[in-house]
Amino acid sequence: MGHTTPVPPTPLPGSDRGWLWDPSVVLLNHGSFGSLPLAVAEAAERHRRYIEAQPIARLGRGVADLLRAPKEALARLLGAPPDRIGLMENATAGIAAVLRNIAWQPGDEVVTTSHVYGAVRQALLRERDLHGVVIHEVPLPLPVPSGADLVERVTTALSTRTRLVLVDHVTSPTALVVPVKAIVKACHARGIAVMIDGAHAPGMVPLELDALGADWYTGNLHKWAYAPKGCAFLHASAERASQTHPASISHHYGAGMDLEFGWQGTRDVGAWMAITDAIAWMDAFGDGVVMDHNRRLAAWAHQLMVDSGFFEPISPADGSMRGSMASCRLGARWRTRFDSVDALQAAILSSGSVEVPCMELHGDWLLRVSAAPHNRPWQYERLVDTMRALDRAS
């Protein structure tokens, strides 16, 4: 809870060592692409070499065996059976697969929110261009007062023409943890399908996907599950699984998600095998310990930012919509000093060696910090100090 965490969490022992990032830059943006523990990188390299040693035996005949362990580890993380989890390259591919599988009629409506991830908005525009789908972006003005308010706004937007509701589990520019269960419930009560874009969710918030009950749920593992790039998944409900195919159809078309998603043409299966190692890396700190550390560090950093006077909160004060990222609105003074959010972001990087994303959303300027196991309190203080210096200088 932001306003009740004046003290940052105790750093996890050793959690700032053994990463591939360059320590000369303060990386407060774990959220965009993740950062990779050396141990996981080395595991992926071992797996790739293991496959290359006998590619026909291991990849051609043995791929299902290779994927068993990572899929079982992932199934435990997600709270869903392995045979309804398809491994993907990224959440973008998960979205693409689901949109491709729907037999759209012109005028079918997709409801999403004004905080939707930019790439997903583009994917929906493609459906509009191909099939005449109508996109309804529910406005979520800042600050968002509560999860209940968000659910109410989305629910009010549903109509008889709504074919699909597509919402983020954790919004990207605003870093809000959305009460997706209430949205699923409201949609299903009206017979409307729901897809959750959990790009940021696995490893950030506890997941029980089968209990959640969304028709489809996609998520990345290279962010908060510390897996190599190229690791993601698509989960389907029991009702949807047999009609859920990857965008790249290969030998096992129609044979069920396990086989179909397990072979989407020749790819780097070694990265997928390292999902096991990534989850083990996280679990080695203790059950839920990394997730809890990150959430508490983000809460502390959020309070620090608000206290600095440079930032306005955009999320409920009780912290109920925050996970391991915190996004704040920049005050009007910054817009007079910098031509664009990109210019501000570049100034923070060049002045303070702090890598942190500044984003514009429907006219608001936002800054988002991430709290990963490798982050430490002084890094957020560096951010605030850098902004103080920029404020004075300009």
Place this chain on the structure above:
Amino acid sequence: MGHTTPVPPTPLPGSDRGWLWDPSVVLLNHGSFGSLPLAVAEAAERHRRYIEAQPIARLGRGVADLLRAPKEALARLLGAPPDRIGLMENATAGIAAVLRNIAWQPGDEVVTTSHVYGAVRQALLRERDLHGVVIHEVPLPLPVPSGADLVERVTTALSTRTRLVLVDHVTSPTALVVPVKAIVKACHARGIAVMIDGAHAPGMVPLELDALGADWYTGNLHKWAYAPKGCAFLHASAERASQTHPASISHHYGAGMDLEFGWQGTRDVGAWMAITDAIAWMDAFGDGVVMDHNRRLAAWAHQLMVDSGFFEPISPADGSMRGSMASCRLGARWRTRFDSVDALQAAILSSGSVEVPCMELHGDWLLRVSAAPHNRPWQYERLVDTMRALDRAS
């Protein structure tokens, strides 16, 4: 030319060292998944670590810079400008992107051949299921007498309902190099679009894609261009480029192939960067030297197989349809001795430690050898000796 090559080519110096494959197994199946030079694997590992050191700067802001060198190297290999080449995960994804981009009408016909790759057949079945597309597989009985005969059969199958012709540049089960230029010409004369599945072609046969003029051409780089798994491309003609999108739509939808394909969500860009290293590895032997070596070794191996009496040729005797693989039909005796091609393949592996694919195609049993830089003549002799022993034993 098969019947005029009694002598195998001189091995390329050092070309059997520095690979990741396990020397305890004779790998006569480079064609399925390729095999990776250690130098290219190490380059990919370096590139991945380079990205991970500063993920936001290098991947987020710098991805176009990272992809410039591999795309330029690839453009030279393919004979096409970089801005109409989209990097893909594999040829299966290239097929998926193109099929997705066509606004099918029920009854639209796709013409392909009976040697079409199994996964592509499945991808076409998906279009049938979604859009009522009719699939016309032109029978190509064995042996195939000539390229001209193949072109004639495909051309004869075209009708006013033909929307797309989709043919392999190098067929997978039968390893035939198809005269695709003549097919493109015949189709375009009738206003029919052509996609070439060049899964096996890059590095096996010289390519001049812009001169070829197919509407779309996809190919893998992990096979005969010695790149890591996850490296492939889709090329579009100048007329088709602006309407050609990847299956995974992301931020740059509609901004042109270079940007759109260059960002299909977060992925392992390090593998794509290693395309530069893979092509350099190949070129270090001399311009076209690896390609020529492989083709001559395959021709010699083909002759050895035919001379053994266990195999019947399925391609023209002048070698005009063979590249760096050779596929032969197995005589009837093998079908009385083994329950299935899989059982025969397993017996060859267990008796002779030779990994070679045995495939069934429309009732015929086929065996296909590959000739890669790491292969040596004794390995094909081992195959023939193994089959002789199996023949005597059973």
